[in-house]
Amino acid sequence: SSGINAEWPLRPGGRNGDFYTWGKGDYHRLGHSSEDHVRWPQRVVGLNGQKVVEISCGSLFCVCVTEDHQVYAWGDNDEGQCGNGKTSAVPTPMLIETLQGKRINRVACGSAHAIAWSTLEQSASSKQPDVIAPEYPLLQDLPIANLRNRLILLHSFSEIFSSSLRMFSLEATSQGHKVTHSLRHTLVMSHKETAFKKVVQATMIRDRQHGPILELNRMFSTQRGSKDWSRTIFAQACSMLINVSSESFLLPHRAWKVRFVGESVDDVGGGYSESIAEMCDELQSGVLPLFILTPNGRVDNGVNRDCYLFNPAAVSPEETNMFRFLGILMGISVRTGSPLALDIAPPMWKLLVGLPLTVDDLTEIDKDYVTGINYLRDLPNKEEEFEAIDMPFSTPGAAGQEVPLSSTYLRIQLANRKQYVQSALEYRLHEFDHQVQAVVEGLAKVIPVPLLSLFTGDELRTMVCGHPDIPLDMLKSVAVYKGVEYTSPLVQWFWETLESFSPTERSLFLRFVWGRTRLPRNIADFRGRDFVLQVLDKYQPPDHFLPESYTCFFLLKMPRYSSKQILVEKLRYAINFCKSIDTDDYARITRGDEAIMDGEDSDIELSSQ
Numbered sequence: 001s002s003g004i005n006a007e008w009p010l011r012p013g014g015r016n017g018d019f020y021t022w023g024k025g026d027y028h029r030l031g032h033s034s035e036d037h038v039r040w041p042q043r044v045v046g047l048n049g050q051k052v053v054e055i056s057c058g059s060l061f062c063v064c065v066t067e068d069h070q071v072y073a074w075g076d077n078d079e080g081q082c083g084n085g086k087t088s089a090v091p092t093p094m095l096i097e098t099l100q101g102k103r104i105n106r107v108a109c110g111s112a113h114a115i116a117w118s119t120l121e122q123s124a125s126s127k128q129p130d131v132i133a134p135e136y137p138l139l140q141d142l143p144i145a146n147l148r149n150r151l152i153l154l155h156s157f158s159e160i161f162s163s164s165l166r167m168f169s170l171e172a173t174s175q176g177h178k179v180t181h182s183l184r185h186t187l188v189m190s191h192k193e194t195a196f197k198k199v200v201q202a203t204m205i206r207d208r209q210h211g212p213i214l215e216l217n218r219m220f221s222t223q224r225g226s227k228d229w230s231r232t233i234f235a236q237a238c239s240m241l242i243n244v245s246s247e248s249f250l251l252p253h254r255a256w257k258v259r260f261v262g263e264s265v266d267d268v269g270g271g272y273s274e275s276i277a278e279m280c281d282e283l284q285s286g287v288l289p290l291f292i293l294t295p296n297g298r299v300d301n302g303v304n305r306d307c308y309l310f311n312p313a314a315v316s317p318e319e320t321n322m323f324r325f326l327g328i329l330m331g332i333s334v335r336t337g338s339p340l341a342l343d344i345a346p347p348m349w350k351l352l353v354g355l356p357l358t359v360d361d362l363t364e365i366d367k368d369y370v371t372g373i374n375y376l377r378d379l380p381n382k383e384e385e386f387e388a389i390d391m392p393f394s395t396p397g398a399a400g401q402e403v404p405l406s407s408t409y410l411r412i413q414l415a416n417r418k419q420y421v422q423s424a425l426e427y428r429l430h431e432f433d434h435q436v437q438a439v440v441e442g443l444a445k446v447i448p449v450p451l452l453s454l455f456t457g458d459e460l461r462t463m464v465c466g467h468p469d470i471p472l473d474m475l476k477s478v479a480v481y482k483g484v485e486y487t488s489p490l491v492q493w494f495w496e497t498l499e500s501f502s503p504t505e506r507s508l509f510l511r512f513v514w515g516r517t518r519l520p521r522n523i524a525d526f527r528g529r530d531f532v533l534q535v536l537d538k539y540q541p542p543d544h545f546l547p548e549s550y551t552c553f554f555l556l557k558m559p560r561y562s563s564k565q566i567l568v569e570k571l572r573y574a575i576n577f578c579k580s581i582d583t584d585d586y587a588r589i590t591r592g593d594e595a596i597m598d599g600e601d602s603d604i605e606l607s608s609q
Contacts, residue, residue: 018043018044018052019043019044019052019055019064020041020042020043020044021038021041021042021044022038022039022040022041022042023037023038024037025037025038027060027061027075027076027089028074028075028076028089028090028091028092029060029061029062029074029075029076030042030044031044031046031062031074031075031091031092031093032044032091032092033046033091033092034091044092044093045092046092046093047064047066047072047093050066050067050068050070051066051067052064052065052066052067053065053066053067054105054106054107055107056107056108056109056114057109058075058076058081058109058110058111058112058113058114059076059111059112060075060076060112061073061074061075061076061077061081061082061090061109061112061114062074062075062109063082063083063096063107063109063114063116064093064107065104065105065106065107065116069102069103069104069105069118070095070099070100070104071083071095071096071099071104071107071116072093072094072095072096073090073093073094073096073114074090074091074092074093074094075089075090076089076112077089077090078112079112079113081109081112081113081114082094082096083096083098083099083114084096084097099116102116102118103118104116104117104118105117105118129144130144132144132147154186154188155188155191157187158186158187158188158191158192159188159191161183161187161191162187162191162192162194162195162454163191163195165180165195165451165454168180170450170451170453171450172354172450177450177453180453180454181354181453183454184353184453184454184455184456185456187454189455189459192454192455192459193463195451195454196448196451196454196455199448199451200334200335200447200448203250203448204250204251204252204335205247205250205251206251206252208251209253209254209257210251210253210254210255210256210257210272211244211248211249211251211254211255211256211257212240212241212244212248212256212257213256213257213258213259214236214237214240214241214256214257214258214259214275215259215261216233216236216237216258216259216260216261216275217236217260217261217262218233218260218261218262218263218278219261219262220261229287229288229289232279232282232287232288233275233278233279233282234278234279234282234283234288234322234325235288235322237256237275237279237325238321238322238325241256241325241328242321242324242325242328246445246446249328249331249332249335249445249446250335250446251335251336252335252336252527253336253527254272254336255272255332255336256272256275257271257272258271258272258274258275259271260274260275270514270515270550270551270552270553271515271551271552272515273338273514273515273516273551274511274515274551276329276338276340276515276516277341277511277515277516277517279329280340280341280342280517281341283308283326283342284308284342284343288322289311289313289314289319290310290311290314290319290322290323290326290435291308291309291310291311291344292308292309292310292311292398292399293307293308293309294307294308294309294345294365294366294398295365295366295368295369295398295400296364296365296366296367296368298400299368301367301368302363302364302366302367302368303364303367304345304346304364304365306343307343307344307345307346307365308342308343308344308345309344309345309347309348309365309398309432310323310348310432310435310436310439311399311435312397312398312399312431312432312434312435313397313399313401314435315434315435320434320435320438321438323435323438323439323442324438324439324441324442325442326439326442327438327439327440327441327442327443327444327445327446328442328443328445328446329442330439330442330443330446330464331442331443331444331445331446331447332446333463333464333465334446334447334463334464335446335447337520337521337524337525337526337527338516338520338525339464339465339466339467339516339518339519339520339521340464340465340518341465341468341507341516341517341518342464342465343468344461344465345364345365346361346364346457346458346461347361347362347364347365347457348432348436348457349457349458349460349461350456350457351432351433351436351457352436352439352440352443352452352457352460353452353453353455353456353457353459353460354452354453355456355457356429357429357430358429359425359429361429362425362428362429365398366398366428369396369428373421373424373425376389376391376412376417376420376421377417377418377421379417381414382414383413383414385414386411386412386413386414386417389412390411391411391412392404392410392411392412393405393406393409393410393411393412393416393420395423395424395427395428397427397428397431398428398431398432403427405420405423405424405427406419406423462521463521465518466518466519466520466521467518467519467521468503468507468518469503470503470506470507470510470518470519471519472495472498472499472506474519474523475498475519475531476495477523478523478526478529478530478531479530479531479532479533480530480531480532480533481532481533481534481535482532482533482534482535483534483535483536483537484533484534484535484560490535490558490560490561490567491533493561493563493564493567493568494533494558494567494571496564497564497567497568497571500568501572505572505575508575508576509571509575511575512549512551512574512575512578513531513549513551513554513555513556514531514551514554515551529554530554531554531556532553532554532555532556533556533558534555534556534557534558535557535558535559535560536557536558536559536560537560539559539560542559542560542561542562543559543561543562543566543570545559545570546570546573546574546578547559547570547571547574549574
């Protein structure tokens, strides 16, 4: 650990736990009781021989933890960063008395602040199981202690390898790519993702609040139930963004700013999230030509019935550009930590990370097809059997279209059966190649695609789409309350109501208050954003009003309802029927007046009255 103009090497677990400092010594940052500069490493005294196991430096001060969980600090203290309640500099390590008995294990310092955290009890997740779960039959005869040691070794290897990625070339034809490709199923996800995020953070552009401004017309996209995909929000955004430089997509939050025509709104986050939610809905509604339901879903048989495939028939230049834009959306989701509500079948994710499909993957999306292929392969070697089935030398594609496989053969016969099975499987295993290539090209504009060779398809799906379930414990952990105590009956009614909601209703609620349909995957991806529940007394009588939401600020304003029943009724109505963003200007638009309203100080508010 190092501060500004000071170096602090530490050898935790050494024989004595001693540590040494050297460098610039003003503000007592070196802990040697003087402000002299030190040219050679000098041992820090004043800890009464205690063994130091953890240390962290701010810009002008330092905090350490000893083996018996005591916390010491020294150096500059003008902001109280040494934790002694004073603001004068601390020349040598001084015990922070208020942390005694807290069992502190780790400390971290900012430029002028510090954080300490403790573990009072062993968490359930860190305890070793007493027995090996039955779903792991190959491990049943191994001692649990041995498995634990193997896991520690796997974590250590993953950490070392992931931190050494810069030593490898990850181009598709390189030896490094082959290495990561072969290890992707072995490396621990947390270490891979840490290495990936470091590259993403290094390429982040932070000197602007948002990318280009998009003018999107939602009324135009849904006018009279139109099925013209060129009217969709997805197509409108694609036409504006497909040729924009990649720099616009390397932002930590909003890749663009939205102006919804006819909806008086100044987007500071809510409109952006709403536009992405609309695009995800369109992709899976059938109005766009990019996705098709899996064959299993169409015949209601097998797994992944509710999942979608890339449409292999979508090959026109316009459709190819839309697949590229889909890749851009996926990359933005990974970069910003904002999940996309897409139910794409697992084989598509495998292809996106560069893994080839297998017959087992086909079974996951088209069980009947694989059954039919196996039937033909295993037919008795009798010509009359093939004459009886009288099948053309073609195969149905994922979209149901019949695809000729040969210009030589017209019918399947005993003599060409093996060639037919091979040709049919070859086609089905590669029929998505064009669409996958376009999506990867879009991804490459936003994230480091070569590093995807580290991940499995399921891991990429989690990075892009998060988890479809909305964990209320996570939402509660980022909730703050205004105008009401968190222990009040109204707050308890609110959380009980969300717990009673179905997964679909929870998604609708999240879209109502935040313009999204899924929570970030972890607390870090909230980027400091709290969910604010504000109770106001301006609504009188309260039971006559619906809740209001401000999606840009993740804010729900709620009347002081008199009962849980009223709260359930009003909230359920709001999330189901109040989806537009302030559409008061719609009548003016239909008269042909000015479409856009400016107002840098206006809020984004979902209509709820």
